[in-house]
Amino acid sequence: MALKIGVLAKQVIDPEMPMAAFRVDSDANKVVTPPNIPPVVNGFDENAVEAALLLKDAQEATITVISSGTEFALDVMKKPLSMGADELILLQDDAFGNTIDSFFTARVLAEAVRKLEGFDLIICGRQASDWDNAQVPLGLAELLGLSCIALCRKVDVSDGKVTAECTTPDGYEVVEADLPALVTVSNELGQPRYPTLRGIMAATRKKPTIWTMSDLGMDSAELEPRVTLRSLFVPETGQDCEYIEGENAADAGRQLALKLREDKLI
Amino acid sequence: MAEATGVLVLGELAGGELASVSQELLAAGRKLADDLGEELTIALLGASVEGASQQAISYGADRVYAVTHPLLEEYQVDLNLAALESLCQETNPNVLLIARTESGRELAPRLAFRLGVGLAQDCLEVSVDPAAKRLLANRPVYGGNAIAVISCDLTPQIAAVRPKVYEPLEPDPSRQGQVVSFPVELESSQARTRIVERVEETSTGIKLEDARVVVSGGRGLGGPEPFAHLEELAKVMGGAVGASRAAVDSGWVPVAYQVGLTGKTITPEIYIMVAISGASQHMAGCSGAKVIVAINKDSEANIFREARYGVVGDWEQIIPAFTAAVRELVQS
Structure with a gap:
């Protein structure tokens, strides 16, 4: 039997955009989507797609990518398909706004996973670069009652078990769990592969499946919020930097040492 | 209830x-x-x-x-x-x-x-x-x-x-x-998960999280070799070496070196950042540092907005001279 893999992917504002383009609308408590800067697939979610593809390189597997949101840039969200994933499910509804409330998002995703009759393995990026919540994957594991291994940098599946290398502060540990399971991955997994031309053409032909809230048999009344965003602001940072100069770069290095000595730092 | x-x-x-x-x-x-x-x-x-x-x-x-x-x-x-x-x-x-x-x-x-x-x-x-x-x-x-x-x-x-x-x-x-x-x-x-093996990868010496001085290197170093210079400086200052995510992702240093939002949180007395642009994701791991020193050849780098002291220039010239001067001052 082919291994059935689900991958969660989120469309986010490009975190690599110039900082000068970053704006917060403090009245609406939201980050202003910068014009002319297209969104991207969350970076850690691309690592998750890569983890799934590495499994598929080694064994028979199908990869279904699931995303939740109000509107999607299709060319962006098709990137996992062009990398080699098989299927894309977009959970699209005006109610699925980009909320800081992870409980809401995880509930929606859990319903979609149930509708897809579950997976052997769900792979997620450790956190999304917008709210940095690092909660939806772990919460989804709880809602679905799955074994859970967090912060993996290598994921293998054999004999109905997932074995993962997890990053720890001093190195890594090898952890195993029975399937079905959910794992989160981090950048340590390695660079996601680039889409091939053939992959891009195949992705062009594929149509995503779109499910609304009612397709999921959900009712907004049952989605009571767990957290409330009270305010959102850009923090005051920065200080006056004292530039150390010298006759040349090497001299500036010496002047820096003298300055730190003056301040009794060395 | x-x-x-x-x-x-x-x-x-x-x-x-x-x-x-x-x-x-x-x-x-x-x-x-x-x-x-x-x-x-x-x-x-x-x-x-x-x-x-x-x-x-x-x-x-x-x-x-x-x-x-x-x-x-x-x-x-x-x-x-x-x-x-x-x-x-x-x-x-x-x-x-x-x-x-x-x-x-x-x-x-x-x-x-x-x-x-x-x-x-x-x-x-x-x-x-x-x-x-x-x-x-x-x-x-x-x-x-x-x-x-x-x-x-x-x-x-x-x-x-x-x-x-x-x-x-x-x-x-x-x-x-x-x-x-x-x-x-x-x-x-x-217990639904089992730990099969634990492996330590940290460098010997002072732990990054506990170090009074941390010297970190980033993308601008261009490869793994320059980290030897940072190790030397850290040794002279009694500190530890860290890195930006870019340096870790490039495979120049082990994951355990990473400082930042998804890496380690450090609070040294002196944080010397070499060839690191200072993206907010990195600063999230070091905002508790008492004094930040930035060495970067790009005078527009964000790090100069966060640093107490900055040197604009080529680290290859600055670091050896700085290290030698620190060694002299420490010994005097």
């Missing part, structure tokens, strides 16, 4: 002693409890937790829940979750504080979902809204480019607090408190 009350801190142990992150959390929790007019309690989980109980009281706890079971001897997330779930159901706390450590960052969200409540993740500050008497949590979002203030709508109101943002209170060994034994029932089958 009776109204939720009390501020509960999840304690962590380090070699049988109360971990420093838990001392920090007790300071944060003490303030919240006083502002709410409620009790401050701490949960200590393990096979036996006697040693740390009195420490927790001296750092501000009114009461210690000694949550014990032989299976809690070694940390395993599923077993700790099950134990905490029953403690929360039994004691019905109003606020629960968890340190966002390696274990806390997984445990906190899972516990919140299990209890069906919300979580304020990775908080820099927790306070009490004086009007509503509810928890307010400030947390960085968008890689630290913005701060969100959130509140939790149900109880327990759970916050995962970033390590090293609160200072522990001065311990008072004469402080009195109560130790309540809370034995839990656990089955080994509740």
